Amino acid sequence: MKLSLAATVLISAVWAFPAAIPPPVVSLTVSSVEIAASSALPEPKADTDAKSDQNNENTKAAAEETAQAQASGPGDSKKLPDELTLATFDEFTASHVTFLEFYSPYCSHCKQLAPKWKKTFETLQKEQPDLPIHMRQVNCVESGDLCEREGISYYPNLRLYVPSKDAAKGKFVESYPRAMDRTPESFMRYMVRSVAEYNSGAIDLPSASVEGTAALGLNMSAGEIDEPYFVALFAASSAEWAKDSFSDSCIDCLEHKQTWSKVSNLVLGDARTVHFNCFSQAGICTKLGYPELTRPDATHSPRYAMFLPRAAGLVRLDYRGEPTSAEMSRFATKVSTSGRFEHVSRSDLASAGFLSKSVDNTKNGDRVVVVFAYEAEAVSAEDKAVLPYVLESVARSPFDVTLYVSSEDFSDALKAQAKGLLEYVAQDESFKVPEFDAKLHYATMSSALPTLYIFKENSLVPAVYQNYALEDMRDEKKIAKFIEKYSHPLCGPLTPELVRAYFNRKGRKNALRDDRVVVTFVNSADQKEMSALLQKVSLLAHEYSLLRKQYYYSQILTRRSEKKVHVDKMKQEKAKTADIVGAMRERVPHLFEDDDVVFAYVDLAEYPQFAMEAGWDVDGRNYVPGDAVVVSKTNKYYWDQNLQGAPLKMVPSSVRPVLEYLIDPKLVSEKPTGFSAKLSNSPYPSFLRYFDFVHQHGFFGYLVFFSIVFAVYKVVTRRRLHRGIISMVKSD
Incomplete structure (x- = not known):
């Protein structure tokens, strides 16, 4: 693979694969990754005074908790705060x-966790007593009803809850990240990060970013680091940074510095944060690949x-x-987590949804995972070489996508999901549920290893990168298209940023022109x-997935049958052997990627227009x-x-x-009445809808239309003139 230079790819001698033979170090180059803007629903607007009051209350409560802990004495067994119950x-x-620890x-x-939890609590009270976050525990033996209500299925279960506006109880926002160690140090970093993300006083936290050194910069450029680093590079000097006074050459740098300060706390536990002032550190900024900032x-904006x-x-x-704290922290977390190539099991995926x-009707998750599946005994260095490109594609995605690897066999799990899909759609009395078709399942879900699986949260419709030939897993462009096509959540929010x-x-030449998006309007209020x-x-979404696969599988069988009939006829007619062999070699294309539909929703409370x-x-x-x-993929x-x-x-x-009708009109028994496509952004009212045919072709369409009108006008004018001349002759 030969690509342009901007980001150095080093295929490492150490991979996160159990029992894999360490491959030799190979240097390759790939183009720098251009990360699309990660988007999410905007943070809800809240009253500033209310937030300030809440922050003061949290700080006051934290101080009281500290005083109580100190009063109890170091040897007091009741030093940990009282456990929460259903009543509290x-x-x-x-x-x-x-x-919270359940x-x-x-x-x-x-x-095993108990002494670490206690030490963390003691550290919190001693070192950061004013940090507006609380550590609490719930005993699920004594408070079984509470744990059942909160959906606690394993122990210990570490969760973060935050106050929710106008709600009677806190909102569960996330579980403690699997990728983070369960140590007092990691717990402290996680709590500081959580305060930065969920507490209004986060802007007052000191920046966790440190100024990078030349030695660190050289190590980072060579990949000689033990953990991820999120780096900010400013077109400024160290003196300007210290004084918060930037020259005109650094665009919006004061605002960027404030944002970076918040980001540095948000990504604690995921990555270390470092900044370089390129006027003072010109050599290292050039070495890192940013000579323009020196x-x-x-004039330049900061780079990250x-x-x-x-x-x-x-x-x-x-x-x-x-350059927003939410998007930057999301990017850092995604890259840091996915870049570990953490091994995941089938049970891990199942427990995470x-x-x-089956489908849990009480949840609508937006998370997506990409799994690089391989056979431990047979995986090679060439197989692993594709992982950096998979990581690049995952990083590009604006959705909540995480990359994992696995050496487990997924065939039985995929088959069980396919059968679960049939049981799920059976609840719709208007839908005719087919029998499980093993051949159809094999045609759509089979692949040689290694391959890629994409699983969506609370979905029974996985995507499989069907690897039929050696070159399939060497084609990084094909892999990137696969991830881009199937990395949408089952039904995620559609915002202006995600359009x-x-x-x-x-106007772009688009191989997915037959794909569509189904948009549902909701009100989060x-x-x-x-x-x-x-x-x-x-x-x-589950019903359509099943219908589409059935339709195209039947099309494949029909084409194969037609091919056989054609070859038999050629043999009967004693056609040339070369022609017969050529006809037999004609490949019947798999059409399972056609007419794909993505589902999304628009929140009218947030975006009424x-x-x-x-x-x-x-x-x-x-x-x-x-x-x-229903909107065409080209909009x-x-x-x-x-x-x-x-x-x-x-x-x-x-x-x-x-x-179904948009796939093939023959799939519906009834004849449509009053059903037709409408042109997006049409300037014409309904009674002039026929002008859409002209409008959709732009300037060329209007040019042809007026040319035809002018030609008709000339013909009519000539006829009238001709008739007038004849009338004058007859009158004489």
């Missing part, structure tokens, strides 16, 4: 950012990049997203209604929660009616026939 849990978590006194792992006569240990195979990944046999992730640009709508979306701005409401319908539209056409011409609602029995 809701009130406490509704008022404080809380790091445990059982009979759990051996809990007993020139005082030019992740530097990884050489074991990741990819030394540098540039950050190209928006990725490889289960480019869901839709392709108009009514969580019960929103949950019910997303359950319907989930059911529809989204449909209008996207060009999907040319008739002024003013969509409400429960409405749905050129959309359909907002069912086959009978009525407004399209998110009901599987209504949307499913529309999707």
